[in-house]
Amino acid sequence: MAKRYIHCRLSEHGIVGAKLCLVVFLPPDSEERGSHIFVPGHQLCVVILHLPPLFQFSAMKPTISLSLATLGTILAHAQYPSALPDVAPAAAKLPADSTDAEVSLLEPETVQVTDEVIANLVDSNETAEYADLFAFADSTISTPAARKRDLLRRSSSCKTAPGDILWPSDLVWGIFDLLTGNALDDIVPLGSVCYPESEFENYDKAKCEEVMASWSKDALHYNDPGSAMFPIYSGMTCLPKANATASDTCTLGGYSKLSLEVRSVAQIQLAVNFARTLNLRLIIRNTGHDYNGRSIGKGALSLWTHNLKDIIYIKNYKDSYYSGPVFHVGAGVQGFELLQAGEKYGVSVTTGICPTVGIAGGYITGGGHSPLMQLFGMGADQVVSMNVVTASGRFITVTPKLNSDLYWAMLGGGGGTFGIVTSVVMKVHPKIPVTASVFNFTTSPTVSDVTFWKGVRAFWDEMPKYNAAKTYSFFQMMNMANVGVPGGGYAFNMVPFFATNKTVDEFNALTKPFFDTLKSLGIPYQIETKYYDSVYPAFQATFAPQDQAIGSTSGTPGNRMLPSKNWEEETLSNQTFDAIKHTVDNTIVTLMYHQMSQNPSQIINSVNPAFRTEGGMVVAVNGVNDLSPRGLADAGEKMTNVIMKPLRDATPNGGTYGNEADISEPGWQQSFWGTNYDRLVSIKKKWDPTGLFYVYRGVGSEGWVVEDGDRGVQTQDGKLCRV
Template identity: 45%
Template sequence: MASMQRVTTCFLLLISPAAILGQSSPLPDVEPAATFVPAASPAGAPLQESERLQLTDAVIERLATDDGVSEYVEYFAFDDSTAASDARVRRAASASCKTFPGDSEWPQETVWDIFNVLLGGALIPTKPIAAPCYDTQWGKKDSAKCTDIANNFTNPLFHEADPTSNMWPIYQGRTCMPKNDTDGKSCTLGGYPEYAVKVTNVAQIQLAINFARATNLRLVIKNTGHCYLGKSTGAGALSLWMHNMEQIDFLPNYEGPGYSGPALKLAAGVRVRQVYEAADKHGVTVLGAISWSVGYAGGMITGGGQNPLAGVYGMSADHVVAFQIVTAAGRFITVSEDSNPDLFWALRGGGGGTFGVVVSVIIRAHPKINVVTAGWQIDASNNSLEDFWKGTKKFFDVFLDWAESGMYSFFIMGNEPKPFLNMRFLFAANHTAESYDKTVKPFFDFLGENNITLTTPHKRVAHTTFYSAYQATWGANSFPIGLDNTMAANRIVPRRNFQEKYDQTFALIKEHVSSGKHLLGYHKAPKEYANTNNAANPAWRECALFLITSSNKKMDHSTPEALALVNKDLQENILQPWRDITPVSEGGGVYLNEATVGEPDWQESFYGGYYPRLSEIKKKWDPTDVFYATTAVGSERWVVQDGEQGVQTQNGRLCRA
């Protein structure tokens, strides 16, 4: 009761939106639009504190009788509410484009002010993260701040702490990059949204969705901004910044739909490292991404959740038992096997940002697990080129055996200064030192028998917990982001490529590396352990190798014209050979969260035959396309009019295709 009183008192402080938004007009004395609801939930776990503060029909009715806001209530009502304006809904549904700044339909300042009051002062006008590098409407150039921004631009935590910044600036439009030589140059919002809502409770999400729907605004969702395709950005948009919802509940005796046992309930803003730390603290293990800065409940889970324990427990999405979400109608609902099972199927792998806003997720937890970690490198500096490829060929000869044994890896191949294979992290889950040694012995025996030298010696460490092994590998590393000289892409390579087409597959690997391209590879053979009846790309079920590559960094990426040539090279020369040898019809595919935005036939490549069913679910739950994200389900009905920027960005008006 004490904690509830603290939150209530804090939330009901009246904040002057005119002051927040830099305006001077007085506003009516209106309270935030929220009320506490009971904690009980059909999800099988109590609602979290942030979930209990909601917008309800009773609150809308109160607003309709409040002299200060009654004339604006249609902007914030649920779409099935008597307070909603049918005329406004019809206009929004039939408009050819989403409302854009400067349009006559763009909400007036008073409306934005009222919106901010109802949010409790959570509305943030966007200031580009690198604005201090320029003389702009946001202030004079500050060289010291600019230098600090430039130095931190590859740090994911730097972007996570900003309401609107994303980690891949090409897709924002690169309209405000951090550099000190900016005299006479401009900094604009570009693909950044106009406003962000600093979300700390469900009521704010509901208000923002209702407001965006009523005004036909583009709506985007950002947690960390860890998006390779720009899904968390959008010119002229209103953004939901989920980063500050960080509650984690350990449920040792969870009993819910389809599962009884230990579980964790995770709010939308929780990152991967926080999940792993909480699980380790309570003596359990959970499945999640390798990058510690990734948001857990939204993009990672809705993308299927490829993970280093896949060889033991399968995909992360298989272990979800319930979601709490807010729908396009603004309603807060439970999604599970028993409640809204169609959405439960879709949200576990069918992509984020398009079916609803995930507020929290409940996931299974497993016992502590043994893991052996290892690393080594072979290259052509201490070996002849012939011996290097002989040793590398042996690695791929045993590749499927290692994957099927539950191993997961992270290795890099390239040819500078000479061809190399660097096994950065070999992650052998559910292995002891003895079982690991037995599995890898044929490979290392072959190297010894053929006098093939490892440049970096083979070292292995046995761990008794997942978290210890994780910290020794990816937990101690950070992937560089914030770069605009590369565009990522990937391919899921099925087992049959190591069985029926092995010679062709190895020949392509050799050609790929020898011609100057690089690849980052993973062993991965997901097991069927939990609830696999979900929308995760079927290619994951057939996977042996997950391969990530990128555009040619030696090519100029600086202009739209150059970027178009780079993208053409990426699609035709780098990716097409892999598409040809791993067609979707034979188990190939693409992971939708680390892909190229220009992937042809993306519905098949990303969703593997599930797209028609996902599209029907999208139309049922979001018939007017309140939610849009590039390459997400339903996005083919829209196009971003971004002009000629060389590759699809989010720097433009969103209009119907």
């Protein structure tokens, strides 16, 4: 981070600073008490020592009143250089077996903050006055400063933002940086290099061209500590563009303020305690794959867990819940890395269809559907143990037996809500073969719209059989007129049909009735089918190359899970299929899956119950052409009340996958969690009583709102305040 520190500090009086302060011009009724001044009505003692040059106003008379807001502004904006104390990182190195888990700690987890570490901060002359900022929630440290800060935190209706009285001075940020081993950095939007007049003063034409060329590639964003893959929710600030002028806007917007690059549990613990004590907004960011902007937040301290990359194979894991092979996986491991490890050790692993999504982030905590779910269950079903930093700052293990309520809640209850995952222990499965097939068909001069939909209906009618055969598919449907193709028409594109544990002959036999129907309808199709002896090469050939629309402002998603029973009764099946046709006609692309989870014999997590009974899922992508507040509001209205409503009407017992949801999903508590929601709220209150963790439309988020003004869509570009 930029190393600029403030000499002006008031920590002994509840303001986040330290020994030196400002000369303050006080009202006539102020009463001097030794080296302190007491200002009636403010309940604040101010040590008078000197005034930094920035604020020397010798002509001013001592009749200028001082308010806490004024003082906070001075503290927040004064930049008076000072040498930092000599402070070493605050951490202890523990043995790898210092755990209640059945597996040893990963290397980053052996570096922790303990009670002894906090005691050392208290005892050190250099850090004593800051120690309570980093203490655990159950700490017995009690100082006048700590009590006043706690009072300010409790009385605040909003999370602390830059300029607020509890916002740390640059000096205090600097000490936090030292205690975390210089892991703190300012967040700078990637596209800022394109703006000659931005507040970041980093214009670079060559770098701008590089950013523009890579903007739609997810690696650019997940390798950056603060970027948002879907910029509508950052307030669309600093979008890369050629020939930006002084009138073009590039500010921090809804991006987080600072990022902590996490490489140890100790860093997470210090950040959690610091944020809780000072009422800071805290963001947990792994790769940044989030369609609703939940990995950013204006004014926030962001914890970047992307670099926790350990993968350890354990062949003979055993506890009271599960016996068999597992991977012990760091929180930053991505899908493609886990798949590569599975290939190396000759096993199969469960991941999402996007290979760069972090496994231990929103994927497993949101439930996690997968091309292997029909064999092994949801992503969350794979987890036998997790290591977690809680809102108290404590590092714990959660399993079906240890802290079992938190285990239940975190596996399905959503990311960024209950705690910060540092690693997971996941089941792995025998190596399996896959036959993967890609095929497509379209309207044409010889294939009418009506005939096309008869072909799609033929696939729809076969989906229960495909689910029963333990297969999976992901396909796209488009009304070509909606994407500007002259003459319009329709297209069906199977991304792949993922026939797990099937030979090519078995796949052909399974799908023969469907393809025979296409032939009888006179619908020509192109098909390519290939057998793979394991999951990884099949995945790489089919799912991996898909465009994830990264960096785009041209569309927003919504989804609906379709219960298996919607195929069982003809009238309901017809209603559902008509709703899908309606969706295709009103979107730029409609994505669909045939999928059915192999549910465990005992459900011990909070995965949306709708996943347990589904036979398929629809993801609608609505086009956004007008990025004005009115245009965004109209697009949102269309998504919620035009596109998705027929699907909701046809699936009253269905649900919605929170990770790919309409940002304005009505009745989201029921849609995302069903009957699990009330228990999730109760567990949230138990483990996070001060509301440290917040994500938009997360469990317990009803009590908060981001005050972003009239944007037409909920962004993260505003203060986070209580409702």
